[in-house]
Amino acid sequence: MRILRAAHLGMCFGVRDAIALAHEHADAGPLTILGDLVHNPSVLSALEAKGLAVAQDVADVNTPTVMVTAHGTSARSLAGIRALGLTVVEATCPLVTVAHRAVATLAREGYHVVIVGQRDHVEVRGLTGDLDRFDVVLDDADVLALEERPRFGVAAQTTQAVETVRHMVALIRGRFPQSEVRFIDTVCKPTKQRQSAAVAIARQADVVIVVGGRSSNNTRELVKTCARYCARVHHAQTDADVRSEWFDAAEVVGLTAGTSTPDEVIDRVEARIRLCADAAGRR
Ligand code: SF4
Numbered sequence: 001m002r003i004l005r006a007a008h009l010g011m012c013f014g015v016r017d018a019i020a021l022a023h024e025h026a027d028a029g030p031l032t033i034l035g036d037l038v039h040n041p042s043v044l045s046a047l048e049a050k051g052l053a054v055a056q057d058v059a060d061v062n063t064p065t066v067m068v069t070a071h072g073t074s075a076r077s078l079a080g081i082r083a084l085g086l087t088v089v090e091a092t093c094p095l096v097t098v099a100h101r102a103v104a105t106l107a108r109e110g111y112h113v114v115i116v117g118q119r120d121h122v123e124v125r126g127l128t129g130d131l132d133r134f135d136v137v138l139d140d141a142d143v144l145a146l147e148e149r150p151r152f153g154v155a156a157q158t159t160q161a162v163e164t165v166r167h168m169v170a171l172i173r174g175r176f177p178q179s180e181v182r183f184i185d186t187v188c189k190p191t192k193q194r195q196s197a198a199v200a201i202a203r204q205a206d207v208v209i210v211v212g213g214r215s216s217n218n219t220r221e222l223v224k225t226c227a228r229y230c231a232r233v234h235h236a237q238t239d240a241d242v243r244s245e246w247f248d249a250a251e252v253v254g255l256t257a258g259t260s261t262p263d264e265v266i267d268r269v270e271a272r273i274r275l276c277a278d279a280a281g282r283r
Contacts, residue, residue: 001250001251001252001253001277002251003253003254003255003270003273003274004204004252004253004254004255005201005256006194006197006198006201006257007193007197008193008194008197009194009197009256010257010259010261010262010263010266011259011261011263012093012188012190012191012194014070014093014095014188014259015038015093015259015260017070017091018037018070018093019037019038021089022047022052022067025065025067025089026047026052029063030051030053031052031063031067032054032061032063032066032067033052033054033067033069034055034056034058034061034066034068034069034081035054035069035122036054036069037067037069037091040212040216040260040261040262041213041237042238042265043260043262058080058084058086061084064085064086064087065088065089066081066086067090067091068089068091068092069091069122070091070092070093070096071096071122071123072092072097072100072123072126072127073122073125073126074126074127074128074129075130076130077126077129078090093158093188095158095189095190096123096188098186098188099123099156099157099186099188100127102184103127103128103155104130106153106154106155106184107130107131109153110151111152111180111182112133112135112149112152113135113153113154114134114137114146114153114154114172115128115135115137115154115155115157116136116137116138116155116157116160116164116165116169117136117138117160118138118157118217119136119138121217123157123158123159124157127157137168138164138168140171143171143172143175144175146172146175146176148178148179149176149179150180151179151182152181153184154168154181154182154183155183155184155186156185156186156187157187157217158186158187158191159187159188159217159218159221159259160221161187161195162185162192162195163225164221165185165187169181191218191259194218194222194256194259195221195225197256198210198225198226198256199226199228199229201254202225202226202229202230202254203230204252204254205230205252205253205254206230206232206251206252206253207230207233207246207250207253208226208230208233208234208253208254208255209233209236209242209246209255209256209269210222210223210226210234210235210236210256210257211237211255211256211258211261211265211266212235212237212257212258212261213258213260213261214237216258216259216260216261218258218259218260219257219258219260222256223235226254230254232250234246236269238265238268238269239265239272242272242273242276243276244275244277244279246276250277253277255270255273
C-alpha cells in the first residue's frame with residue numbers, strides 16, 4: 001500500500017505564529033486566551049500545561065492580559081475588552097486582517113455585506129461585529145432568504161471551500177439580476193493550497209484520511225472536498241481514531257490535514273495508517 005501525502009497540508013503560518021506568540025507571552029506573565037487559539041485539542045492542552053488560561057467570555061478573564069486568537073475579532077469587541085482595563089495581545093492572522101479590510105471597504109462603499117461562512121464561527125462574528133446590517137450565507141436556502149438590495153458586497157470566511165464561495169456568489173447574482181454584486185475573494189492562500197492539494201490526492205486514492213480537530217472548519221471543508229473525488233474519506237482527530245478496517249483492499253491512501261493540525265499529530269496518524277494497512281494486508 002502506498003501513502004500519498006498532500007503537497008500542502010497541516011499547520012499554516014497564521015496558526016504557527018499565533019501559537020508562538022502565546023508561548024512567548026506565557027513565559028512573560030499570566031495570560032488568558034479568549035476563545036480557542038486553534039481548533040486543535042493537543043495544541044490547546046500543551047498551552048494549558050504552561051499555565052495559560054482559556055476563557056470563552058471576557059467576563060471570565062482573571063488575568064490582566066488577554067490574547068485575541070488568530071481568528072481575530074471586531075474593533076467594537078476590542079474596544080470593549082480594553083474598556084475593562086485589560087491589555088490585549090492580538091494574534092490575529094494577517095490574512096484575517098485582509099478579510100476585515102475587505103468587509104470594511106464594502107461597507108464603506110455602500111454595499112450590503114454578505115459573508116459566505118458559518119454564522120456562529122468566531123471569525124465570522126469578528127468579520128461582522130462592526131456592521132449594523134449584514135447577512136451570512138452557507139447554503140442555497142440562506143440565499144433564498146436574502147432580501148433584495150441594490151448592491152451586495154460578498155466576502156468569505158477565510159477557511160471556506162472556494163467552490164462553495166463561488167457557488168454562493170453565482171446564486172446571489174442569479175437571484176438578484178437587477179442588483180450589483182461585488183465579490184472580494186478572502187479565502188486565504190494556505191486554505192486554497194490545502195484544498196487543491198487534497199483534490200489532487202483524492203483523485204488518485206482509494207481511501208483518504210483527513211487529520212484535524214473535530215471543530216476545525218477548514219478540516220471539515222477538506223473532508224467535504226475530498227468526498228467529491230473519493231468514496232472512502234475518514235476524518236481522524238488523532239492516531240487513536242484510525243481503524244484498520246478503513247484500509248481493506250486499499251492500494252493508495254491519501255493523507256491531508258487542516259491548517260490547525262501540528263506536524264507531530266500528522267506523523268503519528270501516518271505511522272498508525274502503516275500499522276493498520278499491514279494488519280489489513282494480513283486479513
Ligand atoms: S487558515 Fe488562513 S486565515 Fe486562518 S490562520 Fe491560517 S493562514 Fe490565517
